[in-house]
Amino acid sequence: MVTITWLRDFIFDYYINPIxxxxxxxxxxxxxxxxxxxxxxxxxxxxxxxxxxxxxxxAFIAAVSPYILLGAVLRVIEDAELISPPISYMLISPxxxxxxxxxxxxxxxxxxxxCHRRYKLVFASIGLxxxxxxxxxIIVFNHVHEHLWLPWVIxxxxxxxxxxxxxxYAIGTKLHLHFLHSRLNLAALGAHMLDAASSYIGIDLLGYxxxxxxxxxxxxxxxxxxxxxxxxSSGYSSPCxxxxxxxxxxxxxxxxxxxxxxxxxxxxxxxxxxxxLDPVSGxxxxxxxxxxx
Numbered sequence: 135m136v137t138i139t140w141l142r143d144f145i146f147d148y149y150i151n152p153i154x155x156x157x158x159x160x161x162x163x164x165x166x167x168x169x170x171x172x173x174x175x176x177x178x179x180x181x182x183x184x185x186x187x188x189x190x191x192x193a194f195i196a197a198v199s200p201y202i203l204l205g206a207v208l209r210v211i212e213d214a215e216l217i218s219p220p221i222s223y224m225l226i227s228p229x230x231x232x233x234x235x236x237x238x239x240x241x242x243x244x245x246x247x248x249c250h251r252r253y254k255l256v257f258a259s260i261g262l263x264x265x266x267x268x269x270x271x272i273i274v275f276n277h278v279h280e281h282l283w284l285p286w287v288i289x290x291x292x293x294x295x296x297x298x299x300x301x302x303y304a305i306g307t308k309l310h311l312h313f314l315h316s317r318l319n320l321a322a323l324g325a326h327m328l329d330a331a332s333s334y335i336g337i338d339l340l341g342y343x344x345x346x347x348x349x350x351x352x353x354x355x356x357x358x359x360x361x362x363x364x365x366x367s368s369g370y371s372s373p374c375x376x377x378x379x380x381x382x383x384x385x386x387x388x389x390x391x392x393x394x395x396x397x398x399x400x401x402x403x404x405x406x407x408x409x410x411l412d413p414v415s416g417x418x419x420x421x422x423x424x425x426x427x
Contacts, residue, residue, distance in 0.1 A: 153226050154219070156212075158345025167228050175235060182239060186246055192318065197254045198238070200261030202325070205234045207268045216275055227345075290335055295327035334359040 148162040159167075183190065211217060212225035224233050241260055245253040302323060306314020313319055333349060336342040337359035344350045344359065353359050 153223055153229065156226050158343075158350075159227075159347050161347055164347050171228060175232070179235070179239060182243070186243060188242065188246060193254050195318065195321065197258035197261070200258060200265045201234065201238045204261065204265045204268060205230060207265060207272065208234070210272060211268070214272070214275070216271070284340075287332075287335060287340075291328060291331045294331035294334070295324060298327050298331075299324045 148160055149166070152158060152160065152163060182188075188194070208225050208230060209227075212222050212230075215222075217225070223229060238261075242253075242257055245257040245260070249256045299320065303315050303320055305311070314323075333344060337344055337353060344353060349359070
């Protein structure tokens with residue numbers, strides 16, 4: 135009986151209460167999501183993609199991009215308290231990422247079956263419409279709750295992340311480092327920088343607090359979230375190089391699956407050949423772990 139009570143309290147303290155009270159991550163649920171839930175979801179998604187012969191290439195990454203932005207925008211709706219519990223729980227990590235990944239995979243498979251030749255265009259269009267519709271909801275509510283929209287934040291986030299990404303790109307080009315100026319790697323780096331820049335502005339300038347364990351650890355030791363930007367860029371570049379070197383006559387690239395995994399504070403990157411992952415027999419050569427602070 136004592137064991138059952140302890141187990142129940144453990145589950146509520148480390149898994150359920152952080153969702154109900156939106157208190158963010160702790161070391162226990164971070165490790166659980168990162169080492170169990172995220173790899174499981176990734177493996178299931180890859181199996182589905184291979185079964186339906188969906189190649190992971192640059193066009194696929196572009197088509198998925200609106201859904202990545204949609205996840206961030208949906209999270210804003212919950213943070214702004216535009217919806218109430220228990221529905222709002224579905225927009226709190228990791229539930230929001232599970233919800234979004236089911237939405238994305240369902241739409242992808244439906245469009246693939248119905249519009250085989252143009253499925254990526256149709257799939258991307260639905261994602262863009264979903265993103266715009268969600269943004270409209272926020273803009274409409276902003277007329278009632280003026281605190282939802284600060285016009286200078288978006289240009290600031292894009293400016294900071296764009297500047298850092300451009301500097302790294304320039305260094306990579308000057309030193310002829312392919313892994314720092316290839317388009318896919320640069321896109322993944324830019325995504326890291328957007329996340330880091332928004333964290334810096336939110337924590338240092340707007341008075342918010344971080345919800346990731348590693349992020350809070352950095353802020354508590356340095357007194358600023360600006361260090362998150364440098365940590366994200368340096369933490370990304372080195373492991374990215376591992377999968378950018380030629381291997382068996384084929385240059386490997388890094389395609390980052392960020393739909394659901396970002397919540398754990400660790401990003402899982404799927405390496406594949408530059409022509410895309412073979413949907414039938416292609417097998418990833420490994421999983422790359424990148425700390426996403």
